[in-house]
Structures are given as C-alpha cells and as structure tokens.
Amino acid sequence: MKKALGGLLMVILLAGNSFVRAQDGLTPEQETLLDRAIAAVAARDDYESFVRADSEMQQQNVTLSVPSLNLTQIQLNKLTREGTANVAQGDKHNIQAKVVATVDQTIFNADGTQDQSASTLNAEIRLVDDVLYVNATSDDAQSNIPTGWVEVDDPVSFEVFGPLGLSNYVEPGLFSDVDKLRPAVQNVRLEERTLENGQTADYIIIDLGYEGIQTVLSRNVDPNDVFTAFLLLSVNENSTFTLTIGLDENDRLIESSSDMNLRTDQVDAHALRPTDFPDGTFVKYEGHYLETSSYSHINEPLEAVESPIELTQ
Secondary structure, three states: OHHHHOOHHHHHHOOHHHOOOOOOOOOHHHHHHHHHHHHHHHHHHHOOEEEEEEEEEEEEEEEEEEHHHOEEEEEEEEEEEEEEEEEEOOOOOEEEEEEEEEEEEEEEOOOOOEEEEEEEEEEEEEEEOOEEEEEEEEOOOOOOOOOOEEEEOOOOOOHHHHHHOHHHHOOOOOOOOOOOOHHHOOEEEEEEEEOOOOOEEEEEEEEOHHHHHHHHHHHOOOOOOHHHHHHHHHEOOOOEEEEEEEEOOOOOEEEEEEEEEEEEOOEEHHHHOOOOOOOOOEEEEEEEEEEEEEEEOOOOOOOOOOOOHHHHO
C-alpha cells in the first residue's frame, strides 16, 4: 500500500506529452493551467540541482466488526515523515537526505482494552552512482534496524525501512504509463498566494476525485496484496483526490502536494482472507494521505556526497 501511494503527485504529472487530451468537461483555460502544471513538473528533471523539503502524513482507520457477536475492533495508524534532500542531477543522481519518521498505532480491542505503540526513526540517505545507502536508528528497543550503513537493493521490499519512504530517493521522476489519468481530472483552478518572502506565486489546484483514485490504485495492484485489492474494489465516491502545483514568476516548480482521502464501503473480510477472519467479519477503511514537497536553491552548486566510508574500505 505504501508503494501504491508514495509519490502520487509525480506519478501523475511526470508524463508530459504522453497524456491524452483532457476530458470534454475542462474549459480551454483549465486545459492551459493543466499544461502549465505538467510542464513545470517535467522541467524539474532538467534542473542541475535543487534542495527538496518533504513532509508527509498518512493516517489510517481500520474497523473490524462481527455484528452477530456485537464485537468491534478499531485500529488507528499514523505515519509522519519530515526530510530534506540535496539533489544533484546529471548522468547519475547524487542525493543526500536527512529523514525523521514517526509511527503511532492504537488498537481499541473488542473487550474495551487498548494497545498502543510508537517509534521514531532517524536516518541519513545517500544515492551515489545509482546505489542507495541508508544509515538509520530507532528509539524502539525491539527494532531490528541494522546498525550502520546498509546498501539497499530494493527500497520497497526492505520493510524495516518502510517508514522512511526510500522510493522517494531512487531516480526521482522516473515514472511512466500515466496517460490514463488526465481524463479523470474533474476541475482545475488557479490561486495566487503570498510566500513567506513576500513574493506571490501561482498555485494550480487539480481535482481528480473518485476516478483518479481508482486509476492510481488499479495501476499499482499487486495480485498478492489483498489489502490494496480491497481498496480498489471498495473505495466509494465520498473519496477525494487533489493535487496542487506551486509555480514562481518563471513558472518553475516551487511546491507540489497531493491530498487523498479514501473511504470504503463495508466489505466482507472473511471473503478477502478466509484463513484470517471468521465468517461474518466485516472491514471498513478510512485513510488520509498528504504529501508536500517544496523546492529551493534551484540550479545552485551543491557538493556531491560520496559512498559511505564504512562500505567502501
């Protein structure tokens, strides 16, 4: 699921000209705004360097119920992540990032008791010569986080580092097959906002709604991932999906964000996983996913980082 929702904004907008034309419901002015947003995100890959500040929040509410027994269990999960990355682009990306991720979980059991847990990961991440390195620590005494620098071949399958969002640092902007999403755009509007430095910037807001959510989820379905398949089948029309692109006076990308609210109908959990849930068990899901990235120091000189000494000696 994290893989499916991580980097949603760039997955959607980095297709550039591979998008099909906008649906008939958009006006020519809205099509122009959409083209500006797509062009700005695509142009980011042409920057020689930039500093990216990331902020992410994932909040999930999963309710399991057995109406025949009058039993209900509610699980609340929350992930927050803050990070700053220095990105130098060229023949090969060179990235150094500092990331802090916090995971909180609360389970309200059917017998009235509660189980709570919380942990925080601090990490430095480097991408050098297409190799990803991570050095992380956790305040959880039970954590199996490796000590020191680790070379990560597959950021998605390396579950112990899951809260760090490592996919965000591997070949940023490397996405394809997104031409089906543009017809799902329901509305595009422009806002002028004043930045902290007193300058004004154009913010293009893109509403995709239910159809956009279905498109994103369907593109990332793993046949072995029952949970994502459940979301795809049961997300209802009360779900929302909005993208925001901030542009400076030169139409350069200075901020991007995606805001997705997922709501599902009640689904038969026993039918999804008969071995895990008894007959008559139902599941309902609510999730809020908010990602924001801001860009600064565009095309300014950045000192490239090297492979960690501990791994190269």
